[in-house]
Each structure stands twice: as C-alpha cells, then as structure tokens.
Amino acid sequence: MTNKSSNDMESAVRVRHSAEERREEAVDAVIELSRERSPEGITTQAIAERIGVTHGALFRHFPDKASIWMAVFDWLGARLGRVADTAFAAGGEPLLILERLFHAQIAFVASHPGVPRILFHELQRPAGSTLHGLARGIVGAYRERVKALIVQAKAGGQLPPGLDADAAAVLFVGTVQGLVVQSTLFSGELDMRDAARRVFPLLLDGFRGASA
Amino acid sequence: MTNKSSNDMESAVRVRHSAEERREEAVDAVIELSRERSPEGITTQAIAERIGVTHGALFRHFPDKASIWMAVFDWLGARLGRVADTAFAAGGEPLLILERLFHAQIAFVASHPGVPRILFHELQRPAGSTLHGLARGIVGAYRERVKALIVQAKAGGQLPPGLDADAAAVLFVGTVQGLVVQSTLFSGELDMRDAARRVFPLLLDGFRGASA
DNA sequence: AATAAGTAAGTAACCTGTTACTATCTTACA
DNA sequence: TGTAAGATAGTAACAGGTTACTTACTTATT
Numbered sequence: 001m002t003n004k005s006s007n008d009m010e011s012a013v014r015v016r017h018s019a020e021e022r023r024e025e026a027v028d029a030v031i032e033l034s035r036e037r038s039p040e041g042i043t044t045q046a047i048a049e050r051i052g053v054t055h056g057a058l059f060r061h062f063p064d065k066a067s068i069w070m071a072v073f074d075w076l077g078a079r080l081g082r083v084a085d086t087a088f089a090a091g092g093e094p095l096l097i098l099e100r101l102f103h104a105q106i107a108f109v110a111s112h113p114g115v116p117r118i119l120f121h122e123l124q125r126p127a128g129s130t131l132h133g134l135a136r137g138i139v140g141a142y143r144e145r146v147k148a149l150i151v152q153a154k155a156g157g158q159l160p161p162g163l164d165a166d167a168a169a170v171l172f173v174g175t176v177q178g179l180v181v182q183s184t185l186f187s188g189e190l191d192m193r194d195a196a197r198r199v200f201p202l203l204l205d206g207f208r209g210a211s212a
Numbered sequence: 213m214t215n216k217s218s219n220d221m222e223s224a225v226r227v228r229h230s231a232e233e234r235r236e237e238a239v240d241a242v243i244e245l246s247r248e249r250s251p252e253g254i255t256t257q258a259i260a261e262r263i264g265v266t267h268g269a270l271f272r273h274f275p276d277k278a279s280i281w282m283a284v285f286d287w288l289g290a291r292l293g294r295v296a297d298t299a300f301a302a303g304g305e306p307l308l309i310l311e312r313l314f315h316a317q318i319a320f321v322a323s324h325p326g327v328p329r330i331l332f333h334e335l336q337r338p339a340g341s342t343l344h345g346l347a348r349g350i351v352g353a354y355r356e357r358v359k360a361l362i363v364q365a366k367a368g369g370q371l372p373p374g375l376d377a378d379a380a381a382v383l384f385v386g387t388v389q390g391l392v393v394q395s396t397l398f399s400g401e402l403d404m405r406d407a408a409r410r411v412f413p414l415l416l417d418g419f420r421g422a423s424a
Numbered sequence: 425a426a427t428a429a430g431t432a433a434g435t436a437a438c439c440t441g442t443t444a445c446t447a448t449c450t451t452a453c454a
Numbered sequence: 455t456g457t458a459a460g461a462t463a464g465t466a467a468c469a470g471g472t473t474a475c476t477t478a479c480t481t482a483t484t
Contacts, residue, residue: 038252038333038337039336040250040252040336117335117336120332120335123332124251124332124333125250127399136398140398167407167411167414170410171387171390171411171414173390174389175387178382178387178390178393179382179386181335181389182355182382182385184335185335185344185352186348186352187339198376198378198382199386202375202376202380202418202419203383205417205419205420205421206416206417206418207414207418209417210416210417210421
C-alpha cells in the first residue's frame with residue numbers, strides 16, 4: 001500500500017530496507033496479490049513492483065521463486081495455527097470451542113480473501129511436491145484438533161458415544177472448505193459469515209444425531 | 213501414453229482425424245492432463261503432444277487456447293448435468309434421491325480426478341470472467357436442484373418444517389466440495405467414496421434436527 | 425572501507441499463435 | 455472407373471511476448 005508511486009520521480013528516494021523486512025513485505029505482497037489474480041499467475045516482477053523494488057532486487061532476498069512460496073506457506077501455517085490457538089485458549093465446553101473455532105476460521109479467510117485461493121492453488125500442484133505436503137500438514141493438523149474436541153465431547157456426554165469421530169471431523173473441516181468454495185464462486189465475503197451462522201446449527205445437529 | 217515415440221520413424225503413418233474428433237480428443241486430453249499437472253500449466257504444446265499432433269495443428273481446430281477451455285467446460289457441464297439427471301430419474305422419495313445424488317456426484321469426481329482440479333482452478337480466475345461465470349452456473353444450478361429436493365421433503369413431512377432450506381442446500385453442496393478438497397489433499401480416490409458413506413448419515417441427521 | 429541493498433540490462437527458456445508448405449481425403453465429371 | 459480439383463488435416467519453423475533468474479555496476483549504511 002505504501003508503494004505504487006515509485007514510478008514518479010524515479011529513484012528520488014531510494015528507500016533501503018533490511019533483508020528480513022523485504023522478505024516479510026514480499027510475503028504480504030503475495031497474499032495481497034492473490035486476492036486479485038490467480039496465485040499461479042503472480043510473477044516475481046509483480047511482487048517486486050508491489051513492494052517498490054526492481055525485480056532483480058527480489059532475488060537478493062530469495063534464492064528463487066519457490067522459496068518465496070515456501071515463506072508464504074510458513075506465514076500461512078503460523079497464522080492459521082494462531083487462529084485455532086486463540087479459539088482453544090478462550091476455554092469452555094468442547095462444543096463451545098468447536099463453534100468458536102468454526103467461526104474464527106471463517107472470519108479469518110473472509111478477511112484474507114487471498115488465503116483460500118492460495119490453498120486451492122496448492123491443491124493443483126503434483127501430489128508429491130513440498131508445498132503440497134505443507135498444505136496437507138496444515139489441514140491435517142487442523143482436522144486432528146477438531147477430532148480431539150469431538151472425542152472430548154463424547155467423553156463428556158455432550159455428543160452420543162456412537163458418533164463416528166473421524167467422519168464428523170471430516171464433515172466439520174469439509175464444511176468450512178465448502179463454504180469457502182461457494183463464497184469464492186459467488187464472491188460475497190459478508191455472505192460467508194452469514195452462511196456460516198446458519199449452517200453451523202445443522203452441522204451440530206448432525207453430530208448429535210437425530211435417528212440414533 | 214501412445215505418443216512419445218513420434219520422433220522415431222518420422223511421420224511414417226500420419227493419422228488423419230476429422231476436426232470434430234480432434235476437438236473431442238483435445239478436451240479428453242485436457243481432462244487427463246489435469247489429473248497430473250496444474251490446469252493453468254497445461255500448454256497447447258502438451259495437449260497437441262498427447263493427441264499425437266503438432267501444436268500448430270491444434271490451432272486449426274480451435275481459434276485460440278481460451279476456446280479449448282470453453283469446450284472443456286461445455287463437456288464438464290454436460291457430464292455433471294447428466295449425473296444429476298440420472299440420480300433424479302431413478303425416482304423415489306426426495307431424501308432417497310438426495311442420497312443417490314450425493315454419492316453419484318462423489319463417484320463421478322472420484323473417477324475423474326482432473327475435474328475438481330479444473331473447478332478449483334476456475335475459482336482463481338478473476339470473478340468477472342466468462343469461465344468463472346460458467347463454473348458459477350454449474351454449481352448454482354446444482355444447488356438449486358438440491359434445494360428443491362429439500363423443500364419437497366419438508367412438504368412431504370420427511371424433514372421438519374422449520375429447516376432452513378437454503379442453509380441446508382449450502383451445507384449439502386459444501387460437503388461434497390469439502391470431501392473433494394480433502395481427498396485431493398490426501399490423494400486417495402477410494403478414500404473419498406468411503407468417507408462419503410460415513411459422512412452422509414451425519415449430514416442427514418443435521419437436516420432432520422436434533423434439538424428442534 | 426567494507427558490506428549489504430539496489431539497479432539496469434541482459435539471457436535463455438518457454439508459450440501462444442502464425443505462416444508457408446505438404447499430404448491426404450472427397451467428389452465431380454469425362 | 456479413373457482422375458483432376460478442391461477442400462481438409464497436418465507439419466515445420468518462426469515471430470513476438472513473457473518469465474525466471476543473472477551479472478556488472480552503483481549507492482547507502484555502519
């Protein structure tokens with residue numbers, strides 16, 4: 001947001017930032033650019049422009065483009081982890097935490113529209129690749145935490161003992177992802193939070209079981 | 213799989229196919245290639261190679277690359293529509309149709325792993341683009357059909373009258389998409405059908421409502 | 425003075441689309 | 455039926471553009 005005017009006045013004020021700073025700026029730039037264009041289409045040129053630097057300079061801070069993406073994924077994993085941590089930290093009954101987690105996750109991707117696009121993009125990489133593994137790790141860890149909550153709720157009697165905890169965790173995570181897909185398709189950010197509020201009770205009822 | 217040796221023996225047997233045939237072959241090639249690599253990364257060169265033709269020949273049958281993708285989406289919309297049609301045609305109670313639709317959809321994408329990748333890829337295109345609109349239309353139409361079934365089930369007394377039909381439709385469609393995302397991430401095709409079987413009952417219980 | 429950050433101008437690879445030419449099929453007609 | 459003509463499918467090579475990455479040189483900071 002601070003650049004864009006770097007073409008006026010040439011390099012009148014050649015701002016110098018530390019390597020560390022530039023690396024963070026680059027990650028932010030990628031997240032922002034993902035909001036507008038397809039992640040695969042983000043060029044090193046565009047990243048450099050956005051942070052107000054020639055694109056040669058970018059390669060002083062990253063050995064290659066792949067490692068820029070690695071940095072983006074590190075950021076992403078850390079942020080998503082923190083979102084979950086906060087939801088857990090507030091405490092309360094397992095089902096309450098689950099609900100908080102659900103909405104927190106939705107709110108996070110709603111306020112960072114680039115994030116789901118990056119994850120979807122990752123789904124297209126060959127299954128073996130490093131970044132695919134990273135994405136897998138992030139979602140997998142999330143699913144495990146959800147499953148733990150469900151098991152806990154079963155133990156506490158808030159969910160029926162016959163509930164398939166694995167299936168429930170898959171459904172929970174899948175619901176978040178499904179909402180993201182639909183909101184991306186129908187591109188209404190506010191819509192997503194609203195849809196989440198209406199969908200969650202149904203999800204919970206499914207866990208509680210009607211016919212069991 | 214049948215190409216790759218086209219450099220031995222030169223053009224020993226120059227096979228000629230009709231334009232119509234080549235166009236279909238190209239679409240098939242794109243679907244197949246999407247299984248392995250990112251759809252955005254599929255080059256006209258690769259498509260041509262796969263159908264055993266120089267890439268100049270490809271442009272005899274399509275004016276440009278975009279229209280290849282248009283053809284792919286036509287194919288996709290038609291096939292997905294047919295899957296839904298069959299599920300409806302078999303008849304029965306609304307909830308039964310819903311279940312059949314769910315599993316049919318899952319089975320289809322499980323047997324065409326390239327399809328979800330193409331749709332995910334589409335999610336990354338700028339929201340206004342033609343192809344984004346096509347994807348939107350496909351998913352939107354599907355959701356409407358699901359909603360109609362739910363309304364019908366409410367009328368027939370198989371679902372509670374207080375059920376939020378819109379939210380339920382979103383959840384239903386979202387569940388399919390969530391399963392696809394997870395199976396792509398954890399790349400087990402068989403896994404997806406199994407997960408679908410375990411998840412569906414939970415979904416249905418959610419519709420029936422536990423607390424209402 | 426030394427080091428870290430930045431620039432400008434490459435380069436090699438690759439990608440879409442074009443063009444000038446060639447081979448094959450179809451069909452009209454002698 | 456045989457063949458010339460026209461249409462159709464295919465090829466090879468290239469043009470123009472973009473992309474990731476490099477290199478030789480410049481400027482700021484400590």
